[in-house]
Amino acid sequence: MENKTEIKGRTEVELLVNNFYDRVNQDPMLSPIFNVQAQVNWPAHLPNMYDFWETLLFGRAVYKGFPFPKHTTLNLRAEHFDRWLELFNQTVDADFTGLLAEEAKNKALNIATVFQMRLGLKPVGLGIVAK
Numbered sequence: 001m002e003n004k005t006e007i008k009g010r011t012e013v014e015l016l017v018n019n020f021y022d023r024v025n026q027d028p029m030l031s032p033i034f035n036v037q038a039q040v041n042w043p044a045h046l047p048n049m050y051d052f053w054e055t056l057l058f059g060r061a062v063y064k065g066f067p068f069p070k071h072t073t074l075n076l077r078a079e080h081f082d083r084w085l086e087l088f089n090q091t092v093d094a095d096f097t098g099l100l101a102e103e104a105k106n107k108a109l110n111i112a113t114v115f116q117m118r119l120g121l122k123p124v125g126l127g128i129v130a131k
């Protein structure tokens with residue numbers, strides 16, 4: 001048996017988010033965007049991201065923000081999103097299994113696709129890729 005668990009609640013969400021941003025912070029392409037360009041305040045950003053993912057996966061409306069505007073001033077390109085998704089999927093697959101693990105990857109892909117459409121990085125109208 002592999003040592004993977006279902007995403008059952010807040011505990012797993014926090015683990016997932018922490019592991020993901022650990023990977024982001026070690027990534028030569030993405031780390032400078034978060035830490036040099038945006039100068040992210042991690043102790044504030046991480047709990048916000050726990051809330052965001054808890055809201056997406058469990059439908060508890062604890063996140064009340066607006067994700068997209070934060071992404072408009074970062075000069076993001078398609079390869080940044082590709083790398084972001086690659087790291088996110090790796091993080092999920094390293095520790096988690098089951099329906100909500102798949103759901104997390106699908107939602108990340110859908111939101112990344114919409115962000116890229118809104119940023120003019122992807123043509124609008126090809127539909128959102130959902131599994």
Ligand code: HEM
Pocket residue numbers: 030033034038039040041045048049052065066067068070071074076080081084107108111112115
């Ligand atoms: C190229 C890919 C991406 C980069 C470089 C990136 C970077 C950032 C940065 C720098 C922030 C601001 C953090 C702060 O407030 O200090 C942020 C916020 C946020 N990002 Fe991303 N992001 C990316 C993709 C995504 C995707 C695909 C999602 C959703 C699945 C997402 C969800 C969020 C959310 C929810 C916030 C918090 C917004 C708020 O409530 O203020 N990001 N991101």
